[in-house]
Amino acid sequence: MYGYNGKYLRVNLTDGQIKVEDLNEELAMKFIGGRGLGTKMMMDEVDPNVDALSPENKLMVMTGPLTGTPAFTGGRYMVVTKSPLSGTIASSNSGGFWGAELKSAGYDAVIFEGKSEKPVYLSIEDDKVELKDASNLWGKYVSETTKELTKDAPKGTKVLAIGPGGENLSKIAAIMNDEDRAAGRSGVGAVMGSKNLKAIAVKGTGKVKVHDEAKLKELTKEKLAKIKENGVTGEGLPTYGTAVLVNILNELGSLPTNNFQKSQFNGGEEISGETLAEKYLIKNTACYRCPIACGRYVKMDDQEVGGPEYETLWAFGADCGLDDMKAIIKANYWCNEVGIDTISAGSTIAAAIELYEKGFIKEEELDGLKLEFGNGASIAEWVKRMGHREGLGDKMADGSYRLADGYGKPEFSMTVKKLEMPAYDPRGVQGQGLTYATSNRGGCHVRGYLVSPEILGLPEQLDRLSSEGKGTWGKIFQDLTASIDSLGMCLFTSFALGAEDYADYYNAICGTEHDANSILEAGDRIYNIEKLFNLEAGIKPEEDTLPKRLLEEVIPEGPSKGNVSKLSEMLPKYYAERGWTKEGIPTDEKLKALGLK
Amino acid sequence: MNVEVRLFATFRNGRFKKKNIEIVENETKVKDLLNELGIKEEEIALIIVNGMHSNVDRKLEEGDTLALFPPVAGG
Ligand code: SF4
Numbered sequence: 001m002y003g004y005n006g007k008y009l010r011v012n013l014t015d016g017q018i019k020v021e022d023l024n025e026e027l028a029m030k031f032i033g034g035r036g037l038g039t040k041m042m043m044d045e046v047d048p049n050v051d052a053l054s055p056e057n058k059l060m061v062m063t064g065p066l067t068g069t070p071a072f073t074g075g076r077y078m079v080v081t082k083s084p085l086s087g088t089i090a091s092s093n094s095g096g097f098w099g100a101e102l103k104s105a106g107y108d109a110v111i112f113e114g115k116s117e118k119p120v121y122l123s124i125e126d127d128k129v130e131l132k133d134a135s136n137l138w139g140k141y142v143s144e145t146t147k148e149l150t151k152d153a154p155k156g157t158k159v160l161a162i163g164p165g166g167e168n169l170s171k172i173a174a175i176m177n178d179e180d181r182a183a184g185r186s187g188v189g190a191v192m193g194s195k196n197l198k199a200i201a202v203k204g205t206g207k208v209k210v211h212d213e214a215k216l217k218e219l220t221k222e223k224l225a226k227i228k229e230n231g232v233t234g235e236g237l238p239t240y241g242t243a244v245l246v247n248i249l250n251e252l253g254s255l256p257t258n259n260f261q262k263s264q265f266n267g268g269e270e271i272s273g274e275t276l277a278e279k280y281l282i283k284n285t286a287c288y289r290c291p292i293a294c295g296r297y298v299k300m301d302d303q304e305v306g307g308p309e310y311e312t313l314w315a316f317g318a319d320c321g322l323d324d325m326k327a328i329i330k331a332n333y334w335c336n337e338v339g340i341d342t343i344s345a346g347s348t349i350a351a352a353i354e355l356y357e358k359g360f361i362k363e364e365e366l367d368g369l370k371l372e373f374g375n376g377a378s379i380a381e382w383v384k385r386m387g388h389r390e391g392l393g394d395k396m397a398d399g400s401y402r403l404a405d406g407y408g409k410p411e412f413s414m415t416v417k418k419l420e421m422p423a424y425d426p427r428g429v430q431g432q433g434l435t436y437a438t439s440n441r442g443g444c445h446v447r448g449y450l451v452s453p454e455i456l457g458l459p460e461q462l463d464r465l466s467s468e469g470k471g472t473w474g475k476i477f478q479d480l481t482a483s484i485d486s487l488g489m490c491l492f493t494s495f496a497l498g499a500e501d502y503a504d505y506y507n508a509i510c511g512t513e514h515d516a517n518s519i520l521e522a523g524d525r526i527y528n529i530e531k532l533f534n535l536e537a538g539i540k541p542e543e544d545t546l547p548k549r550l551l552e553e554v555i556p557e558g559p560s561k562g563n564v565s566k567l568s569e570m571l572p573k574y575y576a577e578r579g580w581t582k583e584g585i586p587t588d589e590k591l592k593a594l595g596l597k
Numbered sequence: 598m599n600v601e602v603r604l605f606a607t608f609r610n611g612r613f614k615k616k617n618i619e620i621v622e623n624e625t626k627v628k629d630l631l632n633e634l635g636i637k638e639e640e641i642a643l644i645i646v647n648g649m650h651s652n653v654d655r656k657l658e659e660g661d662t663l664a665l666f667p668p669v670a671g672g
């Protein structure tokens with residue numbers, strides 16, 4: 001096989017057995033890799049009704065066929081498992097260098113089963129693969145763990161690890177790699193923690209085989225030119241990173257503020273990408289073979305640390321009513337150290353503040369720490385308490401839904417399928433609300449980023465307040481995203497590239513015969529199999545919805561004033577586009593057409 | 598008549614963040630202002646007037662807020 005290594009590791013943590021197995025080529029062709037192939041393997045091997053934190057759940061760390069190849073941004077990997085947070089299929093994507101290193105070591109994936117009796121980590125040096133004792137690493141923060149594991153290891157060893165958040169089974173725990181890159185969402189870190197698996201250290205010396213080297217060179221030149229010429233990938237993202245969105249969303253009155261009680265934040269300028277660049281930025285950082293380099297290193301006191309992304313600036317900033325950049329940088333830093341997701345963490349703190357303000361959380365539960373909108377001094381401390389499950393942090397560690405529900409007020413949780421929604425108010429960005437509601441992992445923006453046409457006008461400007469045409473756009477974006485995630489490239493390339501570009505790349509590297517249509521069809525297939533997993537897991541079709549606040553309470557002020565989400569207008573059209581019943585269930589006909597039945 | 602102009606990202610370089618600008622009658626379209634700002638039409642990715650997407654032909658009125666962005670993105 002080209003692109004793929006054609007083999008993967010299966011590690012049974014209960015009995016310590018490690019096997020090398022052949023990749024099923026037919027399945028790889030049908031589901032591409034990463035997110036798609038991982039979901040198919042979960043479907044085949046794991047009962048969707050499994051308790052996500054039990055030994056019967058599996059943790060599949062998947063790469064795509066383009067991961068670790070010369071394809072630019074081909075450094076991505078994907079963690080596929082059942083989510084302990086949402087109960088849906090989870091597939092959490094991350095960049096950095098770890099995924100590419102695993103490919104160089106000769107494997108397309110590592111599948112973990114069972115549960116180790118004691119803390120362990122997996123060490124991979126090409127074909128030398130061993131489980132090693134991690135008792136001395138248990139309890140350590142992510143950066144410390146990474147340093148320990150690289151100290152005596154061969155140069156260039158890459159580490160993926162959990163922090164105390166994952167060890168303590170926080171349902172919003174992330175899996176971190178290269179210290180500050182996160183497979184952040186859906187609580188995948190807790191699944192790793194439940195297996196007593198602290199880390200995977202990998203070093204590879206091999207090279208992935210490419211089908212047509214000459215063609216690949218030619219294509220890379222051509223596609224790189226597209227990336228450079230595109231205003232967004234060539235200039236916007238390199239100069240400001242994702243953070244530049246703060247001012248845009250705020251100008252448009254669609255930046256959720258104080259737990260989505262408002263949609264415009266007075267302190268927007270203080271937490272903007274412009275302020276971050278002007279006062280805190282040290283340098284840009286890039287993942288494996290990435291010409292865009294959207295990552296940031298920033299100043300934190302006298303330290304140099306990974307900088308906050310747009311979503312993080314929003315979660316700890318506007319959503320917590322906080323205009324203090326220093327405090328946000330600190331909260332972000334601590335999320336990376338304890339290994340919890342910044343979006344879910346910030347949004348859970350925002351929900352806790354509202355619960356406290358309205359008298360549901362009592363003063364004595366706070367153990368003396370302030371819980372109020374705009375309080376920068378306490379925010380990093382709440383992150384640490386969540387990671388360590390201390391005091392009220394214990395309840396907050398399982399996300400805003402379980403927290404709010406515990407006080408009888410689930411409506412204060414701004415989640416879809418118990419996953420916290422990010423930084424775009426669905427009342428002001430209507431199509432994005434549709435893709436939040438229908439995302440197979442819950443409230444997530446990278447499962448059909450309609451912000452691109454609705455806010456940024458890419459590839460064309462849509463009316464952000466209208467429901468018109470959003471079903472069609474939503475489906476196409478969801479399908480293309482599923483394919484890109486499965487290939488192993490970064491989603492940000494799609495600001496400049498289209499389905500045919502990915503098909504070209506895939507063909508040159510793997511010798512496949514894809515075109516734009518078949519890439520979108522593969523995405524459709526992946527979307528449908530994810531939906532099937534969720535239905536079997538007991539996720540009800542009517543959970544394709546948004547919090548009551550967004551459906552019933554209008555935005556009280558600003559440019560989007562007076563709007564609620566028009567989800568009920570968009571859903572039927574979206575389901576029709578998908579070829580699903582009007583209740584949102586894939587039809588037999590559709591499944592047959594996609595080869596899923 | 599007066600409008601408030603807000604500039605973002607690289608448009609701020611050598612210019613300003615926020616400024617009240619007086620415009621004369623008959624030259625009230627967004628594009629009439631661009632000359633004065635030294636920004637070319639093709640450099641602009643987003644024009645937002647009073648919090649809504651707009652375009653260079655939009656006629657401005659007293660008290661309007663005009664925000665201009667070069668190509669930017671995120672996610
Ligand atoms: S665009 Fe950003 S996130 Fe994507 S690969 Fe490049 S540096 Fe990493």
